[in-house]
Amino acid sequence: MSILLSVHDLRAYYGQVQALHGLSFDLNEGSMTTLLGANGAGKTTTLRAICNMVRSTGAIQFEGKPLNGKSTENIVRLGIAHVPQGRGTFTTLTVEENLQLGAISRKDVKSIPGDIERMYDHFPVLKQRHTQQAGTLSGGEQQMLAVARALKQRPRLMLLDEPSFGLAPLIVRDLFGILGKINREDKVSILVVEQNAQLALEIADKAYVIETGRIVMSGSASEIANDESVRKSYLGY
Ligand SMILES: Nc1ncnc2c1ncn2[C@@H]1O[C@H](COP(=O)(O)OP(=O)(O)OP(=O)(O)O)[C@@H](O)[C@H]1O
Ligand SMILES: [Mg+2]
Structure with missing residues (x-):
């Protein structure tokens, strides 16, 4: 399986404040990958760094070509669509x-x-x-x-920042069902950031857990869903 998006040693800064501390992950072509993490972990910042909306260093490659230095507009043109937090x-x-x-x-x-x-x-x-x-x-x-x-x-890749936020459970199921269909039928790869870890892990194939700007765990969505520390911290059971 080929890698569509590769992020290596990503560091991001808001003025003097460093929000990402050397974060690395890959997203396979056709995959639905989820980034999980608590409030302030750096999920939104990761998506913003991919789109060059925050100052960052590190290597980001899309379809094998570097995105670094490209404008947000050009990154969108290359096939990355970003649905920001708050729509x-x-x-x-x-x-x-x-x-x-x-x-x-x-x-x-x-x-x-x-x-x-x-x-x-x-x-x-x-x-x-x-x-x-x-x-x-x-x-x-x-x-x-x-x-x-x-x-x-x-897009070839859609970045979604907490699509479930503020929505009733039934609507969230509906929306995630549609996202799954878009992923399978329209062959759009998806990187979805979620606090609703349970649902994200049901629908994603791969998952990464972020803590204070670093990846602390990665695996198939089912491996992560069955991990005891993840269950306690993010799934609440
Ligand atoms: N514009 C900003 N200026 C300064 N610091 C910021 C800014 N935006 C985010 N941060 C800080 O960067 C860190 C990561 O924030 P980020 O928004 O990426 O977290 P998140 O994982 O998306 O959290 P949430 O689940 O609450 O949306 C936090 O400590 C946050 O306070
Ligand atoms: Mg966020």
């Missing part, structure tokens, strides 16, 4: 306008209507609500819109 949709635009916006940067404008229909297949609720202002959607609906917008970029 990020245009609240005063309708659902459909948000989906159209996601497409404007693409050259093949003709495929936009087809792409939007594909998103509506994945997220039927967005079709029902296509004329509604994004800011008035429920939390779960907004999260689905944010994922749909990221998918419109036809």
Whole structure:
């Protein structure tokens, strides 16, 4: 299996504060990999460093080529879509306008209507609500819109920062079911950061645990789920 994303000795800084202390991990092509960790462990910072949104050192390679020094915009163009913590949709635009916006940067404008229909297949609720202002959607609906917008970029890799945050358990199951489908059917590799470790470990194939800016454990999702210290710290049983 080939490595799609490789992160080696990543260190990240907010001014004088160092948030990542030499973090390394790989993500295989086609994989759904999860990064777990407590509040402040450095999960969001890791995703931001991959997208060059925070000052960092270390080697990040995507499809074997270095990302270091590339702008966030160019990193997105290479096929990495980032759904940040707290979502990020245009609240005063309708659902459909948000989906159209996601497409404007693409050259093949003709495929936009087809792409939007594909998103509506994945997220039927967005079709029902296509004329509604994004800011008035429920939390779960907004999260689905944010994922749909990221998918419109036809990424090879999607970075998701706590997609379950603030959502009711049933909605979370729904959303993760759709993410699994996108991973399998659309062949989009996924790196998902989660505090909901139980669900993330059910759906992911590989998992890493971060503590204060370092990877402290890695393995298949089932190995990690069965590890006693992980169960105590993150799964609560
Ligand atoms: N803009 C910032 N300025 C200064 N320090 C920051 C900034 N953003 C994050 N940090 C610090 O960096 C460390 C890692 O934060 P990060 O947001 O990556 O954690 P996280 O694992 O995503 O946590 P959470 O689960 O709460 O979202 C924390 O100690 C945090 O206080
Ligand atoms: Mg975070």
